[in-house]
Amino acid sequence: MKDRMLGLSIASLREPELSQRMFRLVKATRDVGNAYETAGQRRVTVALQLADWGEQTADTAISDLADKVGVILTEIGELDKKYAIAADIARTHLKLIRDTERSVHPSREGMQRVTDELQKIMAKDPQSDRVVMLEQEFQRARAKNLVAEAQLTNVTRQNFKEAYRKEFDAVIERAEKQIIMARHGHRLLRLLDYEAVPPGSVPEPYTGDTQARQILNDAKDDLKDWTPESSG
Secondary structure, rough: OOOHHHHHHHHHHHOOOHHHHHHHHHHHHHHHHHHHHHHHHHHHHHHHHHHHHOOOOOHHHHHHHHEEEHHHHHHHHHHHHHHHHHHHHHHHHHHHHHHHHHHHHHHHHHHHHHHHHHHHHHHHHHOOHHHHHHHHHHHHHHHHHHHHHHHHHHHHHHHHHHHHHHHHHHHHHHHHHHHHHHHHHHHHOOOOOOOOOOOOOOOOOOOHHHHHHHHHHHHHHHHHOOOOOOOO
């Protein structure tokens, strides 16, 4: 972990000052996506382990419902993984801003270099022939920089809006679909009779298998019917 952070620090130092903050933001955003990918995969693993545990119990109700709840958890995990993909797509817009910031750096640096040189010449020898030459060079550098700065403004505004529009759309989709699945998960749990059984007695026979299958079908249909609201 320490080596990874050191590598990140060294890499950011190689970035032009203008793009260093966006460089770090892009990296941090990638880490968020990776965390959701990992969390989603782990939830899927938990679902499989739950179903495996339920299968070996002597309780028919637990065996069936653990399997069905595992299906719900698997879908919730898959939604986390799909969100990670969507977040990575949104991150490409931040990369465009970063790359444009990089491209502006040389024009800013060039204009500053000419400005510094012109000031030195003016301080030493205002009548020098180099003054006119540097003034012309400054005008060219300034014109080039104005074009680059305008492009940076346009690219930044467009891609900032697009990046976070996609980010928020992905968050809404993941959240609303996971809510759908969680509600159907509660429906499954209501099929389980958890009243205490006295010693020597047996629970009432489990009769919820058909309802449980229907709940999963309902969940599948609700996910299929989900539509995003217009984000404007």
